[in-house]
Amino acid sequence: MPPRLPTGCSAQLVNCLDRSSLCTTQRAATAAGRPSWPSPATQQSSAFSTTAPRDLTINQRRFWKWARKGLGKTLRSPKPGQTNYMPSGSNSSRADVPFPTNPAFRSSPVLSDEARERIWENVMKKGLPLKAVSARHGVDMRRVAAVIRLKELEKAWEAQGKPMAIPYSKAVLSMVPTHDCAPDSPPFEAINEMHVHSYTQQQIFLPTSESRHFTRADAAKAFGEKILPPEKKMWVPELLQLEKDIASGVGIQEARSRFLQATAKSELEMAEKHAKKDAIANEENVRVNTDRFQFRFEGISVDSSGKTGRHIRGVGWRYGVPHNDRKPGAVKIPTKVE
Amino acid sequence: MVVKIRLARFGRSNSPFYNIVVTHARTARGSRPLEVLGTYDPVPKKDTYDPDSKPHKDIKLDVTRAKYWIGVGAQPTDTAHRILAMAGIMKPKVRQGTPVTPIRMAH
Numbered sequence: 001m002p003p004r005l006p007t008g009c010s011a012q013l014v015n016c017l018d019r020s021s022l023c024t025t026q027r028a029a030t031a032a033g034r035p036s037w038p039s040p041a042t043q044q045s046s047a048f049s050t051t052a053p054r055d056l057t058i059n060q061r062r063f064w065k066w067a068r069k070g071l072g073k074t075l076r077s078p079k080p081g082q083t084n085y086m087p088s089g090s091n092s093s094r095a096d097v098p099f100p101t102n103p104a105f106r107s108s109p110v111l112s113d114e115a116r117e118r119i120w121e122n123v124m125k126k127g128l129p130l131k132a133v134s135a136r137h138g139v140d141m142r143r144v145a146a147v148i149r150l151k152e153l154e155k156a157w158e159a160q161g162k163p164m165a166i167p168y169s170k171a172v173l174s175m176v177p178t179h180d181c182a183p184d185s186p187p188f189e190a191i192n193e194m195h196v197h198s199y200t201q202q203q204i205f206l207p208t209s210e211s212r213h214f215t216r217a218d219a220a221k222a223f224g225e226k227i228l229p230p231e232k233k234m235w236v237p238e239l240l241q242l243e244k245d246i247a248s249g250v251g252i253q254e255a256r257s258r259f260l261q262a263t264a265k266s267e268l269e270m271a272e273k274h275a276k277k278d279a280i281a282n283e284e285n286v287r288v289n290t291d292r293f294q295f296r297f298e299g300i301s302v303d304s305s306g307k308t309g310r311h312i313r314g315v316g317w318r319y320g321v322p323h324n325d326r327k328p329g330a331v332k333i334p335t336k337v338e
Numbered sequence: 339m340v341v342k343i344r345l346a347r348f349g350r351s352n353s354p355f356y357n358i359v360v361t362h363a364r365t366a367r368g369s370r371p372l373e374v375l376g377t378y379d380p381v382p383k384k385d386t387y388d389p390d391s392k393p394h395k396d397i398k399l400d401v402t403r404a405k406y407w408i409g410v411g412a413q414p415t416d417t418a419h420r421i422l423a424m425a426g427i428m429k430p431k432v433r434q435g436t437p438v439t440p441i442r443m444a445h
Contacts, residue, residue, distance in 0.1 A: 284401075287394075288424045293382055294394040295424055302373055302400045309374070315398050316357040316374040317348035337386070 083107070083177050096177055107177060111139070111147065111188065113169070115181035119144055120151040131236045131263040138187020141235045192234045199224040238262040339363060343407060343414040343422070345378060346371065354380055358399065358418060360407050375404050378421060399425055 056064070066072045071087050078084035085098045085107075096106045111119075115137070122133045123144070134141045157164060179188045200223045208214055216229040231237055238259055245255035284299030305314025310321055317323070324330050340363040347367065349355030356378040359371035382393035404427050408414070414422055416431075423430040 286425060289392065292393070294392045295421075296394050296396050297425055298396065298398045300376055300398045300400050302375065302403050305374065309370075314374070315400075316377045317346075317355065319370045 078174075080174070084175060109177040109179040109188070110173070111143075112173060112178035112180045115179060115188075116147045116151055118181050119147050123148055124152075129260070129263040129267040131238060131267065132260055134191055135236050135239055135259075135263075137181040138189060138191055139181065140189055140191055143189075191236060192239065194230060194233050197223075197227055199227055236263070238266065341372070341407070341410075341412040343375065343404070343412050343418045345415070345417055356380065358397075358421065360403075360412055363413075373403065373407075375400050375407070397421060397425075401425060401427065 074087065075084055083096070083098070085096075086100050096108075097103055098107050099105050119133055119137065119139065122128045122136075123130060128136075130141060130144050133139070134144045137144075139147075154164070179185065181188065200220075202223070204222055206222045216231065220227040220229040231240055234240075241262060242255055242259040245258060246252060250258075284297075286297040288295040288297070300315045302315070305311050305316075305318075310318055312318075325332060341360060342363045343358065343360055345356040346359045346361075347354055347356055357371070357374050358376045358378055360373045360375060361369070361371035365371075376397065376399035379396045382395055384393050385391050399421070404422060404425070408422070408427060414428065419428055419431060422428040
């Protein structure tokens with residue numbers, strides 16, 4: 001336990017701050033011919049040093065010279081709408097290299113507030129499907145969903161009159177490269193990047209007849225039962241049909257409207273699937289309100305405890321098995337917050 | 339022997355947790371039951387993201403198995419009966435007369 005300050009110490013601290021009083025105490029002590037070891041009171045007051053600060057080191061002096069007269073001077077007045085990264089040596093600075101000695105590090109742009117507002121309006125006001133908005137602006141589906149969730153939260157807070165850190169947000173966004181998702185701007189990121197399953201990284205010798213039309217779906221099946229071909233795995237598979245339509249001579253407008261319909265349909269199907277799942281869950285998970293509490297029932301299966309009744313996924317306190325918090329070496333620090 | 343549906347207390351001191359069990363009436367509370375129908379956590383909790391909500395208690399229950407055991411004559415205890423009544427398996431027991439609120443005595 002750290003030593004505590006004794007009571008009445010605040011008065012002493014006030015004394016210490018007054019340098020003249022400190023000196024008089026010291027002088028008085030010496031005059032009285034007492035040993036140089038200070039009394040507890042003086043010891044505490046001498047915790048504040050009166051030594052002059054150290055001179056700047058050579059590197060510090062070089063830094064200040066650089067900051068006042070050298071390249072650092074140009075960083076003082078950042079140009080609006082541009083990043084204020086350090087110039088890389090003799091060459092002029094590049095807009096996306098924040099660390100001049102590490103040119104391999106490129107800072108990627110973030111969505112500006114206008115871009116986020118545009119995405120929110122497209123989905124929530126115009127009612128466009130997420131997939132279509134994602135494809136239109138070249139923003140990942142998950143990012144589109146996150147933008148909408150956060151924008152909704154922001155608008156809810158605005159309605160509640162909660163204070164928001166807008167100057168902070170503006171300051172941060174002015175320092176990093178941003179992307180505004182304007183209709184004519186290039187895509188923000190690659191939206192159809194897929195996770196490479198480790199099963200697909202092996203070489204397989206699969207004998208098949210020459211006459212067989214071996215498709216990507218067949219290849220996926222050869223790698224594993226649950227492996228999907230890329231056209232099913234991609235985030236916006238409807239883009240394939242769009243490209244096929246355009247290649248086969250359908251007009252761009254027509255192809256785009258077909259794409260919109262297809263994405264809307266897939267979104268509707270997904271919503272229905274979720275609604276069905278929720279309905280089943282609601283049927284099992286009854287909620288009973290009493291005066292003070294709500295009782296939440298959750299349906300389970302007694303079979304989850306297995307033949308012996310001791311399976312780890314079994315419901316309830318297990319019989320004949322030490323509880324987790326009694327096991328040696330078990331980590332008891334929670335790994336998530338609900 | 340009578341088969342009962344009752345609660346078996348687990349958990350630690352001051353943090354109770356119950357298994358809802360089907361067991362023979364004369365066996366010990368913590369002994370291995372015929373079947374674990376579910377759990378009852380009597381400690382009321384609040385939703386993390388909705389602190390104004392009513393505190394809730396979590397119950398897990400295999401309704402199909404509970405109905406089966408009732409059907410073959412298992413007798414729920416009063417507490418188990420209350421839980422099964424909330425789940426819609428038993429008829430709730432109606433109290434005789436109006437409930438009397440305890441009178442707070444002046445110190």
